[in-house]
Amino acid sequence: MPLRRPACYRALGIPMLHSRSKIITYSSSWTFVPTHYCRNTCGYCAFVERTGERAQLVSINEARKEIERARSAGATELLVMSGEGVEESRPVRDRLRREGFTNYIDYLVAVARIALEHDILPHINIGNVNEDELRELRQVVPSMGMMLETVDDKLRRTPAHLRAPDKEPARRLATLRAAGAARVPWTTGLLVGIGETETSRAETIKTIVQIHQQFGHIQEVIIQPFTPHAKTLMENAAPPRFEELRDCVAMARALLPDEVTVQIPPNIAPRFLELIEAGATDLGGVSSDGDRINPEERWLAPRSYAASLMKRGYALQSRLAIYDDWIANDWMSSETLEAVARVRRRLPQIIAASPSSEKEVYV
Ligand code: SF4
Numbered sequence: 001m002p003l004r005r006p007a008c009y010r011a012l013g014i015p016m017l018h019s020r021s022k023i024i025t026y027s028s029s030w031t032f033v034p035t036h037y038c039r040n041t042c043g044y045c046a047f048v049e050r051t052g053e054r055a056q057l058v059s060i061n062e063a064r065k066e067i068e069r070a071r072s073a074g075a076t077e078l079l080v081m082s083g084e085g086v087e088e089s090r091p092v093r094d095r096l097r098r099e100g101f102t103n104y105i106d107y108l109v110a111v112a113r114i115a116l117e118h119d120i121l122p123h124i125n126i127g128n129v130n131e132d133e134l135r136e137l138r139q140v141v142p143s144m145g146m147m148l149e150t151v152d153d154k155l156r157r158t159p160a161h162l163r164a165p166d167k168e169p170a171r172r173l174a175t176l177r178a179a180g181a182a183r184v185p186w187t188t189g190l191l192v193g194i195g196e197t198e199t200s201r202a203e204t205i206k207t208i209v210q211i212h213q214q215f216g217h218i219q220e221v222i223i224q225p226f227t228p229h230a231k232t233l234m235e236n237a238a239p240p241r242f243e244e245l246r247d248c249v250a251m252a253r254a255l256l257p258d259e260v261t262v263q264i265p266p267n268i269a270p271r272f273l274e275l276i277e278a279g280a281t282d283l284g285g286v287s288s289d290g291d292r293i294n295p296e297e298r299w300l301a302p303r304s305y306a307a308s309l310m311k312r313g314y315a316l317q318s319r320l321a322i323y324d325d326w327i328a329n330d331w332m333s334s335e336t337l338e339a340v341a342r343v344r345r346r347l348p349q350i351i352a353a354s355p356s357s358e359k360e361v362y363v
Contacts, residue, residue, distance in 0.1 A: 022313055022314050022315060023281070023314070023315055023316075023317050024276060024281055024282065024283065024305075024309055024314050024315070024316050024317070025261075025281065025282045025283070025316075025317050025318070025319040026282065026283040026284065026285070026286045026302060026305070026316065026317075026318060026319065027076065027077045027284065027285045027286070027318065027319055027320065027321055028074060028075050028076045028077065028285075028286065028302070028318050028347075028348070029075055029076075029077040029078075029079050029123075029284075029285030029286060029287045029321075030066075030069070030070030030073060030075035030077070030078055030079065030120070030287055030288070030289055031078075031079045031081060031285070031287055031289060031290075031291075031292045032058075032063065032066050032067070032070070032078055032079065032080050032081070032111070033054075033058075033080075033081055033082060033292055034057055034058050034063070034080065034082050034086075034104075034107070034108070034111070035054075035055060035056060035057045035058065035082050035083075035086055035089070035092055036048060036049040036054040036055055036082075036083070037049065037050060037055045037056075037057075037082070037083060037086050037089045037091075037092055038050075038082070038083020038084050038085065038086070038127075039083070039084055039085035039088050039165075039166070040083065040084055040085075040163065040164035040165065040166050040167065041163040041164060041233070042160060042161060042163075042164045042167065043158070043159035043160045043161070043162070043163075043164075043194070043232060043233035043234040043237075044160060044191075044194060044226055044227070044228070044229065044232055044233075044234045044237075045229075045232060046229035046230075046231070046232055046293070046294075046295075047083065047292065047293055048083055050089070055089065055091065055092075056091050056092070056095065057086070057091070057092045057095040057096065057107070059095070059099060060099055060107070060110055060111070060114075063110075063111050063114060064114050067111075067114050067115050067118050067120060068118065069289075070115075070118070070120055070289075071118045071119070071120060073288050073289070074348075075120055075287070075288075076119075076120060076121060076318070076320060076321070076343050076346070076347055077120065077121050077122075077123050077285060077320070077321040078111075078115040078120045078121070078122045078123065079123050079125065079285050079287070079321075080108065080111060080112070080122055080123070080124045080125070080126070081124075081125045081126070081292065081293075082126050082127075083126075083127060084126075084127040084128060084166040085166070086104055086126075087103065087104050092104070104126075105133050105136055105137065108124060108126070108137060108141075109136060109137065109139070109140055112124070112137070112140040112141050113140050116140060116335065116336070116339045119339065119342050119343050119346065120343065121142050121143075121320060121321040121322065121336075121339060121340065121343055122140070122141050122142075122321075123141070123142075123143050123144065123145065123187070123285075123321040123322075124137060124141050124144045124145075125144065125145045125146055125147075125187075126146075127146055127166055127175075128146065128166055128171055128172065128174075128175045129144075129146075129175055129178065129179075130175075130178055131178040131181055131182050134178055134179055134182035134184050135182045137184075138182060138183070138184050138332075138333060138336075139333045139335060139336075140333070140335060140336065141184075141336065142185065142320075142321060142322040142332055142336040142339070142340060143184070143185040143186070143187065143219065143321050143322040143323075143326070144179065144184050144185075144186060144187070145186055145187030145188060146172065146175055146176070146179075146186075146187075146188060147188060147189045147190075147191060147222065147224070148169075148172050148173070148176060148188045148189065148190065148204060148207075148208065149167065149172070149189075149190060149191040149194070149204075150169065150190065150191065150194070150196045150200060150201075150204050151169040151173070151200065151203050151204045151207050152169070152195075152196045152197070152200035152203070152204070153168075153169055154195075154200075155167070155194060155195050155196060156168060158194075158195045159233040159234055159237075160194040160195050160234065161194075173207065173211070176188060176208075176211050176218075177211060177214075177215070179215075179217055180211060180212075180214060180215025180216070180217045181215065183215075183217065183330065183331055184217060184331075185217055185219045185322050185323065185326035185331055185332075186217045186218050186219060187218075187219060187220050187221075187222065187263075188208060188218060188220075188221060188222070189220075189221050189222025189223065189224055189263070190204050190205070190221070190222070190223055190224065190248065190252075191224050191225075191226055192223060192224065192225050192226060192240045192244060192245055192248050193225055193226035193237075193238075193239055193240030193244065193245075194226045194234070198244070198247070201248050201251065202251060202255070205221070205251060205252050205255045205256065206255060208221060208256070209255055209256060209257070212256075212257065212260060213257075217326075217331075218256075218260050219259075219260065219261065219322070219323040219325070219326055220260060220261040220262070220263050220282060220323065221252055221256060221260055221261070221262055221263065222263045222264070222265070222284060223245065223248050223249050223252055223262060223263070223264055223269075223275075223280065224264075224265055224268070224269075225239055225240050225245050225268055225269055225270075226239055226240060227239055227268050227294055227297070229294075242270050242271055242274075245264075245269060245270070245275065246271075246274060246275060246278045247278075249262060249264060249275050249278040249279050249280050250278040250279050252279065253278070253279025253280070254279070259325050261281055261282045261323065262279055262280045262281060262282070263280060263281075263282040263283070263284045264276075264280040264282075264283065264284070265283070265284050265291075266283050266284075266286075266299070266300070266305060267291055267294065267297040267298060267299045267300075268291075268294050268297050272308075273308060273309070273312055276309070276312070276314065277312070282319075283305060283316075286299045286302055286305075287299065302316060302318070318347050318348050319347075320340060320343060320344060320347065322336075322340060327340055
């Protein structure tokens with residue numbers, strides 16, 4: 001299990017920020033998508049593109065420019081996000097070769113290093129990865145993630161996952177375990193409303209608890225509502241009822257150990273204040289460049305969330321991509337540990353709220 005207040009953390013002079021009571025956290029994030037290519041077709045996904053410009057791989061030069069923009073916008077986290085099996089794409093392989101990389105992981109290591117040079121912490125979510133890849137990435141990446149979504153095998157026969165072999169629960173559980181074995185602080189979560197049942201939601205959370213008990217690496221669990229998108233297989237499916245989402249948040253909080261944070265995305269989750277009251281304590285990455293999975297759902301400015309939270313007696317605080325409890329030698333490389341100390345020093349702390357800013361969109 002992770003150490004609380006590790007000695008090396010104190011030695012770096014980094015203050016502890018978290019107190020679970022009335023503090024709600026978020027990460028000041030910027031999303032970088034190396035490619036929209038993915039070999040799967042999930043029934044709800046509006047992200048995947050297999051042809052055209054967005055299915056290409058972004059060059060390292062362009063990645064550097066994007067990271068400079070992130071730094072100018074004040075981001076402390078670079079969420080690097082792509083789909084599965086990107087090396088199956090010929091254009092992606094050609095770009096990797098032209099840029100001198102032997103594979104996609106090498107490319108991601110280079111992107112992560114550029115982020116660290118700019119005092120931004122990379123957080124990588126590229127779907128399933130194996131233990132060797134994780135060991136390479138953890139040298140320059142302090143935390144990573146992958147949504148488990150569900151352990152319900154029946155969804156593989158429904159539009160949600162019928163054409164998505166990488167969503168096989170056993171495969172995703174293997175990735176969660178590999179992350180634990182490689183000692184990578186990890187974010188995972190549930191996608192609510194894609195055809196699973198309340199019972200299977202409970203099973204999914206209990207499975208995450210079991211894996212965390214074995215490895216101690218799960219730092220947060222996202223409870224994410226399904227959102228229908230035009231031109232997807234599930235465009236006419238209904239999103240989950242608010243009560244289902246709220247009950248799932250409450251169940252996650254009740255079943256997960258204290259050190260694992262429950263996160264909800266306030267741009268797509270309805271009535272986010274009620275979800276906070278149900279047990280969520282984190283708003284996830286809030287990004288001024290918009291949500292790349294749900295582009296129509298922009299975030300509000302952090303001070304707008306702070307204003308709403310203040311009315312219920314909560315304070316909003318920014319956090320790092322890696323949670324405090326995992327900032328320790330045995331969870332991080334020396335390179336990422338030093339970067340965390342640098343980034344922490346420029347992290348804004350309690351976010352000032354102004355009631356007049358309550359509906360201010362984050363741009
Ligand atoms: S695996 Fe991810 S990127 Fe690929 S189709 Fe599914 S949701 Fe979209």
